[in-house]
Amino acid sequence: MDFLIDAFQPAFMQRALVGGIIAVVATSLIGTWIVLRGLAFLGDALAHGVIPGIAIAILWGFSPVIGAFVSALVMSGLVTFVSNRAPVRDDTAIGLLFVGMLALGVLIVSKSGSFATDVTSILFGDALGITADDIRRQLLYTSILLVCTVLFYRPFMVLTFNQDKAQTLGMRPRFSQAVLLALLSLSIVASFEAIGTLLVFGLLVAPPATASLLVRRVPGIMVVSILLGVLAVTAGLVVSFHYGTAGGATMAGFSVLQFFIVLMGKELIKTFRKRKSDSIATEV
Amino acid sequence: MFYNFRNRFSVLLTVFIAAISLFASACSSSDSSSSSASSGSASSSETSSSAEKLSIVVTTNILGDVIENTVGDLFDVETIMPSGADPHVFQASAQQVNQMMEADLLVVNGANFEEGLVDVIAAAKSDGVMIFEAIDFVEAIESDGHDDHDDHDEEGHDDHDDHDEEGHDDHDHGGIDPHFFTDPARMADVVEGFTAYLAENFPAIDQDSLLASSNAYLGELNSLDAEVEQTLSSIPEESRELITNHAVFAYFADRYDFEVLGSIIPSSSTLDNASAKDINDLVSVIRDENVSAIFADASSSGTLAEVLAGEAGDIQVVSLFTESLGEAGSAGSTYIDMIRTNAELIAGGLSN
Numbered sequence: 001m002d003f004l005i006d007a008f009q010p011a012f013m014q015r016a017l018v019g020g021i022i023a024v025v026a027t028s029l030i031g032t033w034i035v036l037r038g039l040a041f042l043g044d045a046l047a048h049g050v051i052p053g054i055a056i057a058i059l060w061g062f063s064p065v066i067g068a069f070v071s072a073l074v075m076s077g078l079v080t081f082v083s084n085r086a087p088v089r090d091d092t093a094i095g096l097l098f099v100g101m102l103a104l105g106v107l108i109v110s111k112s113g114s115f116a117t118d119v120t121s122i123l124f125g126d127a128l129g130i131t132a133d134d135i136r137r138q139l140l141y142t143s144i145l146l147v148c149t150v151l152f153y154r155p156f157m158v159l160t161f162n163q164d165k166a167q168t169l170g171m172r173p174r175f176s177q178a179v180l181l182a183l184l185s186l187s188i189v190a191s192f193e194a195i196g197t198l199l200v201f202g203l204l205v206a207p208p209a210t211a212s213l214l215v216r217r218v219p220g221i222m223v224v225s226i227l228l229g230v231l232a233v234t235a236g237l238v239v240s241f242h243y244g245t246a247g248g249a250t251m252a253g254f255s256v257l258q259f260f261i262v263l264m265g266k267e268l269i270k271t272f273r274k275r276k277s278d279s280i281a282t283e284v
Numbered sequence: 285m286f287y288n289f290r291n292r293f294s295v296l297l298t299v300f301i302a303a304i305s306l307f308a309s310a311c312s313s314s315d316s317s318s319s320s321a322s323s324g325s326a327s328s329s330e331t332s333s334s335a336e337k338l339s340i341v342v343t344t345n346i347l348g349d350v351i352e353n354t355v356g357d358l359f360d361v362e363t364i365m366p367s368g369a370d371p372h373v374f375q376a377s378a379q380q381v382n383q384m385m386e387a388d389l390l391v392v393n394g395a396n397f398e399e400g401l402v403d404v405i406a407a408a409k410s411d412g413v414m415i416f417e418a419i420d421f422v423e424a425i426e427s428d429g430h431d432d433h434d435d436h437d438e439e440g441h442d443d444h445d446d447h448d449e450e451g452h453d454d455h456d457h458g459g460i461d462p463h464f465f466t467d468p469a470r471m472a473d474v475v476e477g478f479t480a481y482l483a484e485n486f487p488a489i490d491q492d493s494l495l496a497s498s499n500a501y502l503g504e505l506n507s508l509d510a511e512v513e514q515t516l517s518s519i520p521e522e523s524r525e526l527i528t529n530h531a532v533f534a535y536f537a538d539r540y541d542f543e544v545l546g547s548i549i550p551s552s553s554t555l556d557n558a559s560a561k562d563i564n565d566l567v568s569v570i571r572d573e574n575v576s577a578i579f580a581d582a583s584s585s586g587t588l589a590e591v592l593a594g595e596a597g598d599i600q601v602v603s604l605f606t607e608s609l610g611e612a613g614s615a616g617s618t619y620i621d622m623i624r625t626n627a628e629l630i631a632g633g634l635s636n
Contacts, residue, residue, distance in 0.1 A: 012385050012407055013378060110559065128381040129403025131410055240378035247378050 007241040012128060016237055019130040019138060020251065023191040024203055024229030026142040029149045030187040031208040032221045033180055036160050040205045041091055042079065042181075045098035047188050047197045049075035051105030059108070065137075065189055072185030075101050080178065127195040128240075128247045134194040141190030148183055149222075156180060157218065195248065202252030203229050210259040213266060228258055338486065341387035343398045343405075344371050345609045346465050347418060349619045351391055353504075354475050355482070356497030358489050362387075364401075367609045367617065375400040384408055389485075391478075394419035397462035414485065421477030422470040424460045425534050466536035466606070468512065468623050472505040508620050509539075512627040516540050519634045525573055526630075527566065529580040529589050532606045536626075545569050548588045563592060570596040577633030581606040602633045 008014055034043050053071025057064040075097050082093035149156075155176035158165070163173055191200045211224035236251030339360040342348040348363030355361060362383060365374050371393070376384070381404050384390055392398060392405055394417035409415055464470045479498040483491055516524075524542045526533050531547040546566045569575075570592070577600050580589040589601045604626045605616030616622035 007378070010382050010385055011411060012381055012404075015407075016378070126375065126400070126403040128376065128378055129401075129405070129407040131407050237378060241382065242379070244377040244379040246375045247381070248375070 003242065004238060007238045012130075013237060013241065015130045015132065015135065016127045016247070017234065019135050019194050020127055020199075020233035020237070021230055022135065022138045022142050023195050023200070024207070024226055024233060026138070026145050026187045026190050027200065027203040028207055028211075028222055028225040028229055029145055030180075030184050031204040032211070032218060032225060033156050033160060034184060035205060035208040035212060036218070036221075037180070039180075039184070042076070042094050043184060043188070043204050044201060045079075045094050045101075046072050046075060046185060047192060047200060048098060048105070049101040050189065050192070052101055052108055055105055055108040065193060068189045068192075069185055071101070072189060073182060076181035076185060077178075080174075080181065084174075126248060127199060127237075127251065130194050138190055138194055141186060145183060145187055145190070148179070152176065152179055152183075153218075160218075199248040199252045202255045203232075206252075206255035206259050207232065210255075210262050213259070213262050229255060232258060338388040338489070339386070340389045340391060341384050342391040343384075343401060344393050345369065346607075346619055346622070347391055347393055349609060350471060350475065350501075351478065353501040353619075354478060354498045356493065358494055358497070359389075365608070367611050369608055371397055371607050372399045374398070376404055385411060385413060387413060389414045389416060389482075391416045391418065393417075393462055393465075395424070395460040395462035416478060416481055418474045418478075419460065419462060419464060421474045422464045422535075423473075424464070425538060426459050426461065461531070461534050463532040463607070464535050465619070466533055466623075466626075467539040468505050468509045469539055470535055471619070472502055472509070475502055475505065504620060508623055512623060513540065515624075515627045515631050518631050523576070523634045525575055525634075527570065527575055527578045527592075528604075528606075529578075532581070533579070545573060545575065548592060563588070563595075566592060567595045570599065575599060577602050577630075579604050579630065579633070600633060602629050604629055 008017060031043075034040055050068035050071045053067035053069070053074075054064045055067075056071075057067025078097050079090075079093050082088065082096065083090045086093070155172075158169060159173050159176045159180070162169075167173060187204070188200055191203070207225040207229040208221060210228050211221040215221055215224050232255035233251050236254045237247065239245060239254075240247040240250045337358070337360045339362065340351060340355065342351050342361060342363050343365060345363050345365050345367050348361065348365075352361040352363075364376060364380050364384065365371060384404065385408055390405075390408055390413050392401075392415060396402060397419075398405065405415070464474070475498060479494065482489070482494060524540075525545045526537060526542050527545050528547050531544075533542070533544055536542065537544045546562075546569060548563065548566065570578075575596075578589050578593055579602050581604065593599050593601045605622045606626075609618065609622055610616035615625040
C-alpha cells in the first residue's frame, strides 16, 4: 500500500493522475464508437493530421489547439469526401490523407526551421509535466464530449449497428458520421497537448477494445473502458515512479497489456470449458 | 427500451462528471497545501544547513559535468540525462521528474534544448522550483535558418563582457540557438554567472570553498580556451570553414573565427528534414570552397553526411561529440575532454 501512497505524494504525480483520468474519460467515450465502428486507423491518422494546423498556428501566432482542431476537421472532412465520391475503400482514403497531412506538416516545419522545437514539444506533451491550466482546459473539452455523447447516443447507435436502416429512420447517417469525426478530433486535441500522442492513441483504442471483450452493451463498454483506463494510468504512473521507466509509454503499454491478458484469459476459459464438455461427452 | 437505457446512461455520466470535478478540485487544493509544505521543509533545511547537503539537479550531462566541477562537494549534484542520450528526444521517467521537482535548484540548458522535457520544466517553474537557465547567462546567437551566416564575422568575439544587460529578462527563446556549450569561453560565463547566483541565493553555504572550486574550474576552462585556440591555429585562414550535420557549431565558429558554410539538417529537431535543393547547394559550396572535411555528430547517424561526402568527391566525414558527453572512458566523457577532442578532430580534418 505504501508503494501506492508514496508514488502519489508529489504534486506533479497527483496532477498526472487527474489529467490521465480526465483523458481516459474523454477517450473512452469516443473510443468506444471508434472501436465498434472500425475507425481506429482514422484515430491514429488524425493525430498526425493535426501537425500542419499546429505548425501554421505557431507561425501565425494563434492558439495551437484551434489550429490542431481545424486541421483535424479538414482532414476528417476530406476523408469523408474521398470515401463518398471516389471508388476506393475507407482505409485507402484515410491512408492517403494521413500521408498528405504529415507531409504538409513536415514541409512547413522544415521550411521555417527555427520553431521546429515548439511543434515537437506540443506533439509530444508529457503527462508528467501537466499543469493545473492543462487540467482545467481538459475538463472543459471533456464536458463538451460528455454532453455530445449523451445527445448523440441514439444516432451513433443506429450509425454503428444499423447503418442501412439509418436513412429510412430519418437519422441522417452522414451527419452523425460527421459529428462523430468532429468529436474524435476534439478528444484527440483535448488530450494530446496534455498527455502526448502516444498515450492518446493507447487510451483511444486499447481500453474500449478490452472492454468490448468483456461486455456487450455500449454504455457498459464505456464504463468498463473508463475503469480499465484508470487502472492502466494508475499502474503506469506507479511503475514509472518506482522503476524509472518513461511515463507516457508505460501507461500506454499497460493499456495494451490489459487487452492481451483479457484475451488470453478468455481463451483459457474457452479451452477449459471445451475440455470439460469433451470429457463429459467421452464419459457418456 | 432505448430511452430507458439512455436515461440510466445519462445518470451514470452525470455521476462521473461530478466525481471527476470533485476529485479535481480536491486535488488542486491538496496541490497547494503540499507545495507549501514542501517549500516549508526546504526553508527549514536551509536553516539547519550542515545536516544535509542541498541538491542541484541538472538536465543535460554536459552541464551536469560542468556544475559538478564548479560546486565541488558543497552540493549533491545529480544529472538526469545519461551520457550518449540525445537531448532533443529524451523523456524523463516519473522518478526523474520527482528528482527535478524536489531539487533545491534545477539547472537547465534552456532555449528548448531539452525538447522532451519542455512540459516538465514548465511545470517545475509553475510549482515554484528554483531554476537556473544557463542560456540566460551567455551572449546568445539567433538561429534563423541557414543562409545568413556571413554577418557573424563583424560581431566578432571581442565583446564578451557587455552582454549581460540584453538577454536577461526576455524569456522568449523562440529563435535562440541553444548550443552555447560548443564555446568554452561562453561556458566560463555560465560558470561565473552560476557561482554568483549560488552566492546570492544560498548565503548559508561556505562561500570561500565555493569560490575556490569555482575559480579552479574557471582556470581550467580558460586554459582549455587557450589550448583550443592553439590547436586550431594550425588551420590556415582560408580553410576555416565548417560543414556540419546539425546546426550546432554557431557559437564555436563565433569564438574561433570560423565560417559555418552550411548544415545538412537546417535546425536540430526531429521533425526537420533536409531538402534536395539544400544538399545540392551544399555540394556546390563544398566544391567551390575546396572543403576537406564534413563534421557529423557522434550521437546520431551521419547517413546524409556520407552521401554528401560521396557526392562532393574526396573529403572525409569526421565524427564529433556535439550534444551529449560520450560514455565513461571515451574521448568525450567530460566537458573539457569533449571540447579538446573536437578541436583536435577539427584541426586534423581541415589542416591537410
